[in-house]
Amino acid sequence: xxxxxxxxxxxxxxxxxxxxxxxxxxxxxxxxxxxxxxxxxxxxxxxxxxxxxxxxxxxxxxxxxxxxxxxxxxxxxxxxxxxxxxxxxxxxxxxxxxxxxxxxxxxxxxxxxxxxxxxxxxxxxxxxxxxxxxxxxxxxxxxxxxxxxxxxxxxxxxxxxxxxxxxxxxxxxxxxxxxxxxxxxxxxxxxxxxxxxxxxxxxxxxxxxxxxxxxxxxxxxxxxxxxxxxxxxxxxxxxxxxxxxxxxxxxxxxxxxxxxxxxxxxxxxxxxxxxxxxxxxxxxxxxxxxxxxxxxxxxxxxxxxxxxx
RNA sequence: GGCACGGUAGCCAAGUGGCAAGGCGAGAGUCUGCAAAACUCUUAUACGCCGGUUCGAUUCCGGCCCGUGCCU
Numbered sequence: 293x294x295x296x297x298x299x300x301x302x303x304x305x306x307x308x309x310x311x312x313x314x315x316x317x318x319x320x321x322x323x324x325x326x327x328x329x330x331x332x333x334x335x336x337x338x339x340x341x342x343x344x345x346x347x348x349x350x351x352x353x354x355x356x357x358x359x360x361x362x363x364x365x366x367x368x369x370x371x372x373x374x375x376x377x378x379x380x381x382x383x384x385x386x387x388x389x390x391x392x393x394x395x396x397x398x399x400x401x402x403x404x405x406x407x408x409x410x411x412x413x414x415x416x417x418x419x420x421x422x423x424x425x426x427x428x429x430x431x432x433x434x435x436x437x438x439x440x441x442x443x444x445x446x447x448x449x450x451x452x453x454x455x456x457x458x459x460x461x462x463x464x465x466x467x468x469x470x471x472x473x474x475x476x477x478x479x480x481x482x483x484x485x486x487x488x489x490x491x492x493x494x495x496x497x498x499x500x501x502x503x504x505x506x507x508x509x510x511x512x513x514x515x516x517x518x519x520x521x522x523x524x525x526x527x528x529x530x531x532x533x534x535x536x537x538x539x540x541x542x543x544x545x546x547x548x549x550x551x552x553x554x555x556x557x558x559x560x561x562x563x564x565x566x567x568x569x570x571x572x573x574x575x576x577x578x579x580x581x582x583x584x585x586x587x588x589x590x591x592x593x594x595x596x597x598x599x600x601x
Numbered sequence: 602g603g604c605a606c607g608g609u610a611g612c613c614a615a616g617u618g619g620c621a622a623g624g625c626g627a628g629a630g631u632c633u634g635c636a637a638a639a640c641u642c643u644u645a646u647a648c649g650c651c652g653g654u655u656c657g658a659u660u661c662c663g664g665c666c667c668g669u670g671c672c673u
Binding site: 298308331332333343367369371372373374387396397398400402403406407408409410412413414431448449450452453454455459463474475478528529530533534535536537538547559560561563564566567568571572574575 | 608626627628630631632633634635637638639640641643
């Protein structure tokens with residue numbers, strides 16, 4: 293028996309400050325869509341101004357999903373994200389509507405589109421033990437161990453890449469199988485029966501950097517400092533490293549002045565945008581859009597292969 | 602005006618009588634359960650100026666210029 297084909301999932305990716313959210317709303321309004329966020333920091337409740345979450349008004353106009361999933365002191369993972377994504381997507385598609393997935397967290401996009409292999413999650417005990425070995429006896433030891441036990445994975449990792457070396461050893465210890473072996477079981481989106489389209493917003497780097505500067509100034513006007521102050525000491529390690537917040541800790545301790553902090557935030561946001569650009573650049577499936585918001589919307593709607601509203 | 606300290610790459614900064622650390626930034630990349638993270642590569646003929654000592658000075662000496670602090 294044949295399933296009725298689902299609407300293709302539309303992904304809109306790009307660097308921070310490129311205007312993804314606004315474009316997504318426009319697209320969603322045209323296609324009877326709902327928005328799913330693909331952002332690793334907007335999942336935290338209360339971190340609103342600093343992560344530039346869509347306004348109430350925007351959320352009222354179009355339903356938004358996968359914002360405010362956890363408290364900022366809670367842990368989260370790509371795995372969990374991926375599950376939540378499909379939960380939300382199914383709900384939307386079930387209504388005959390269109391999923392407009394927007395975001396700049398490359399890893400999350402990848403986990404959804406290319407799949408995530410079914411290997412087990414982290415094991416705090418193993419991780420701590422390996423961390424300790426790395427600290428006391430040197431990372432080389434761990435790398436050497438990995439080279440012996442799993443030469444294939446060792447080869448693709450740099451000897452200084454502590455996080456991934458430990459992760460590879462962890463999976464090995466937990467399952468007796470190589471990470472690479474697990475990865476062969478990954479199921480990409482199309483194999484799951486979903487159609488999809490990837491769109492990226494192309495902007496000149498200078499224009500993007502300017503937009504970022506403006507946005508950071510705007511965040512300060514909206515009360516970024518107050519928001520961060522309220523959240524200080526209440527954030528998990530991951531949430532506390534969010535740009536805009538992590539720079540302010542120094543200010544609260546009297547170690548930096550606000551002007552410096554603001555410039556640092558701008559700079560770090562630019563660095564981040566650059567990394568996002570690099571991440572998405574290599575994905576040849578992405579259709580790159582430029583022009584006005586309306587032109588980009590038209591193009592997406594046309595390529596989505598669906599009638600407009 | 603006097604005294605003290607300082608002047609090293611776009612910025613910060615260590616250091617030595619004989620190849621001048623590092624960090625930030627910038628550029629290019631990697632990425633499978635912390636990802637706004639982590640990691641990699643590339644990047645600068647940089648020692649304030651003028652003399653002196655020396656085989657050799659960024660380093661020691663003298664003068665000058667500039668900055669900072671203190672004193673009058």
